[in-house]
Amino acid sequence: MKRTDACIFPYPRGDSSLRRMLEEAQELRFDACVAVYDEPLPEGIALPALRGVIVSEDSIKAVVNRLRKVPAGTDLVMIEARDTAFNRGVLSLRGIHILRGIHRSPPRSFDQVSGRLAARNGIAIDLDLSPILSERKGGRQRALQRYEDVLQLQRRIHFPLTISSGARSILGQRSVREITSLCALFGMEKEEVALALAVCGEMQERTGPVTVVA
Amino acid sequence: MRPRPPTFRVKKRYVLARIIPPWRIVEARVLGSAVHDAATSLWGDAHTALMQPAVMVTEKDLAILRCRRGTERDLITALATITAVGDLPLILRPLAVSGTILALKERGARLHREIQEEELAVKGRVCTVYRYQGHKVDLLERGIKGQNVVFFTTEDIEEL
Numbered sequence: 001m002k003r004t005d006a007c008i009f010p011y012p013r014g015d016s017s018l019r020r021m022l023e024e025a026q027e028l029r030f031d032a033c034v035a036v037y038d039e040p041l042p043e044g045i046a047l048p049a050l051r052g053v054i055v056s057e058d059s060i061k062a063v064v065n066r067l068r069k070v071p072a073g074t075d076l077v078m079i080e081a082r083d084t085a086f087n088r089g090v091l092s093l094r095g096i097h098i099l100r101g102i103h104r105s106p107p108r109s110f111d112q113v114s115g116r117l118a119a120r121n122g123i124a125i126d127l128d129l130s131p132i133l134s135e136r137k138g139g140r141q142r143a144l145q146r147y148e149d150v151l152q153l154q155r156r157i158h159f160p161l162t163i164s165s166g167a168r169s170i171l172g173q174r175s176v177r178e179i180t181s182l183c184a185l186f187g188m189e190k191e192e193v194a195l196a197l198a199v200c201g202e203m204q205e206r207t208g209p210v211t212v213v214a
Numbered sequence: 215m216r217p218r219p220p221t222f223r224v225k226k227r228y229v230l231a232r233i234i235p236p237w238r239i240v241e242a243r244v245l246g247s248a249v250h251d252a253a254t255s256l257w258g259d260a261h262t263a264l265m266q267p268a269v270m271v272t273e274k275d276l277a278i279l280r281c282r283r284g285t286e287r288d289l290i291t292a293l294a295t296i297t298a299v300g301d302l303p304l305i306l307r308p309l310a311v312s313g314t315i316l317a318l319k320e321r322g323a324r325l326h327r328e329i330q331e332e333e334l335a336v337k338g339r340v341c342t343v344y345r346y347q348g349h350k351v352d353l354l355e356r357g358i359k360g361q362n363v364v365f366f367t368t369e370d371i372e373e374l
Contacts, residue, residue, distance in 0.1 A: 011366075017365065017367060019367045134297055
């Protein structure tokens, strides 16, 4: 199983170059990373990198329009979660791989109906660890509550989960062991973490590069 | 007061952690305060009191921390939530756990990184460059608004 960090933001979005972040990821026992990166992937990188695109729109129509403009060579398309209706609508679309930013969406915006749609269409829900690392008190507690809620749904409905560091710097990246410890804070078992880290690799092998569908 | 006999003492565990970025010099007292804050924020006062976290020594880019035996996993989780010490971005990456400081000091001696420091002009600005571990390059630019750090490799610098 390829252990993949589901989302990193290299330079210029962050302060660390893609090469450096991949080198750090290799030291942290990862096998690949999904990088939100606009340039062509550089030569001489330490690990395989998947190219990810984040679509952050307020309406389904805008998302569909944006999906038509996804650049060629994109491996994974990620959508920022919003309210209940938006999440359900997005989870019914084709060409989407990951729904992320669940901790920023309103409470109960990801329910059992969304979970079933995600399971049916093979869309993963991303657990971004950056709010657990960088926020304190209310922000961290909200993220932990949301992730525990998503995890309970996942144990019943069995939709795929991914785990990302959401790192914009090498200082935001964490090792597989640290991620396992952090995920234990919201009740995720070691085996569940291992499965979640393998999802991106399986998803990319299954679907291949993104194709324009409309 | 006489010290307690060894069998009556509380058993401790020691954690060896790497300070990243390795060129950042930080005192054990200051680092201890950050560790304590992170542990309290994550686990609360009661559990932090049980853990008894403390920074024993910092040497170059390595730090040795102490906690009560049985709470080392909780300490390591708390260390993962450290993102800065004061205003300076800094993290601690756990490397090993042991029952004695001596074992970690011996291990740490093999893990120290040599750092080369030099001045370099990048895009018309003079930056302090730290090179270590083969081809890792950290650029530190000091300005009026504070420090700005970017983490590159030698290939990235050549492309600049």
